[in-house]
Amino acid sequence: MPDAHAATPDARPYDALLLLSFGGPEGPDDVVPFLENVTKGRGIPKERLKEVGQHYFRFGGVSPINEQNRALLDALRKDFADHGLDLPVYWGNRNWSPYLTDVLRDMATAGHRRILVLATSAYASYSGCRQYRENLADALATLEAEGRALPRVDKLRHYFNHPGFVRPMVDGVLKSLADLPDDVRDGAHIAFTTHSIPTAAADTSGTVEDHGDGGAYVKQHLDVARLIADAVREETGVDHPWQLVYQSRSGAPSIPWLEPDICDHLEERHEAGVPAVVMAPIGFVSDHMEVLYDLDTEATAKAAELGLPVRRSATVGADPRFAAAVRDLVLERAASESDRQVTPCALGALGASHDLCPVGCCPARTPKPAAAGADSPYA
Incomplete structure (x- = not known):
C-alpha cells in the first residue's frame, strides 16, 4: 500500500484546500460592521460595539489577522509547490471579506468537488470547531438554494499536537x-x-x-x-x-x-x-x-x-514548519479517504484527533446544522 508521505504527494480524492479563518477589520470604517457580523443575532447596540471596538481603533482599526492569513496562504502555496503537491489553496473568513460563502461559491464554480478545510483553530471547542462547521453548513445551504452542485467539504483534524x-x-x-x-x-x-x-x-x-x-x-x-x-x-x-x-x-x-x-x-x-x-x-x-x-x-x-x-513568545503564524504540517495533514487525510496506508503524526499523550467529528462533539446551545461531521446534512 502506498504511504501518505510518498515521493509524489497524492491528495486524491481532494482537489482543493480552503483556509478558513475568523476575519478582521482592515480600517476604521470596518470595525463596527465587522463586530456586527461577529455578534449577529445577539441584539447588541451599535454604541456598545463602538466601545468594544476601541481595541481595534487603538491600532488604526486594523486587525493583523487578515495579513497573517495572507502570509500563511503564501507559505502553504510555496510549501505545496516546493514538494510537488498540486492542490490549489483558497482563503475565506467567517466574519469579514473574503467571506466564506463567496469563496466556496467561487470554488464550486471553478469545478472543485472535494474540498479540505483548514480552520485557524487547533483545539476542540464549539467556537474553535463546531461553529466553523456550522458556517460551512450555512454556506452550502446558500449554494444549494442557488441551485448549484454542492462540493463535498471535509475538515482537517485538530492539529494541536502535531x-x-x-x-x-x-x-x-x-x-x-x-x-x-x-x-x-x-x-x-x-x-x-x-x-x-x-x-x-x-x-x-x-x-x-x-x-x-x-x-x-x-x-x-x-x-x-x-x-x-x-x-x-x-x-x-x-x-x-x-x-x-x-x-x-x-x-x-x-x-x-x-x-x-x-x-x-x-x-x-x-x-x-x-x-x-x-x-x-x-x-x-x-x-x-x-x-x-x-x-x-x-x-x-x-x-x-x-x-x-x-x-x-511568538505564535506559529506562517512558520514553514507549520505549512509543512498542513501538507502532512492533507496527505494523511487523503490517504485515509482512499484506503491508503497512513500513520497519523502526533506528539504527547492524547494521540491524533478524530478525522470526523462524531455526534455530540462540542454541541451548540441551540442545535444548528453543521457540515464536515458525522451529523452533517451534506454527506
Whole structure:
C-alpha cells in the first residue's frame, strides 16, 4: 500500500484546500460592521460595539489577522509547490471579506468537488470547531438554494499536537527565555495562555467521552503545555514551573469562564516572588488582535506596573514548519479517504484527533446544522 508521505504527494480524492479563518477589520470604517457580523443575532447596540471596538481603533482599526492569513496562504502555496503537491489553496473568513460563502461559491464554480478545510483553530471547542462547521453548513445551504452542485467539504483534524505546530512554539519560548536578563532567566515561570471560554462550553468540548472537567479543550492545552515545558527543560537543563492561564474573556460576569486570567496570574506570581514570566500564547495560531492587545498591551502593562519582567513568545503564524504540517495533514487525510496506508503524526499523550467529528462533539446551545461531521446534512 502506498504511504501518505510518498515521493509524489497524492491528495486524491481532494482537489482543493480552503483556509478558513475568523476575519478582521482592515480600517476604521470596518470595525463596527465587522463586530456586527461577529455578534449577529445577539441584539447588541451599535454604541456598545463602538466601545468594544476601541481595541481595534487603538491600532488604526486594523486587525493583523487578515495579513497573517495572507502570509500563511503564501507559505502553504510555496510549501505545496516546493514538494510537488498540486492542490490549489483558497482563503475565506467567517466574519469579514473574503467571506466564506463567496469563496466556496467561487470554488464550486471553478469545478472543485472535494474540498479540505483548514480552520485557524487547533483545539476542540464549539467556537474553535463546531461553529466553523456550522458556517460551512450555512454556506452550502446558500449554494444549494442557488441551485448549484454542492462540493463535498471535509475538515482537517485538530492539529494541536502535531510537531509542526508544537516545535515553533518551543523555539519561541526558548527565544523569550534567552531574552530575559541573566539574573532572572532560570527562575522564570511560563504562563501558557489561551482564549477563555465559558466553563459549560469547555466541559462539553470534544467527543462525548471527553466531556466534563474542562473537556477536550483543557486536556488538549495541558498536553501541549507539557510538551513545550518538557522540551524546554531538555534543551536548557532548567525545569521552569508553568501553568495554563486564560485571556480575552467576554460576556456577562455572572457566567463562569475558565480562569485564572493572565493579569490576575501575573499579580499572583509577583506576590509569590517569581522573578520573571514568559507568556506563551499556545491557544492562538497567529499574533492577531487578542494577542496584540490582551498580551502585548494589557498584560505587559500590568507586568510593568508590578515591576515584573515579562516576555511574550511568538505564535506559529506562517512558520514553514507549520505549512509543512498542513501538507502532512492533507496527505494523511487523503490517504485515509482512499484506503491508503497512513500513520497519523502526533506528539504527547492524547494521540491524533478524530478525522470526523462524531455526534455530540462540542454541541451548540441551540442545535444548528453543521457540515464536515458525522451529523452533517451534506454527506
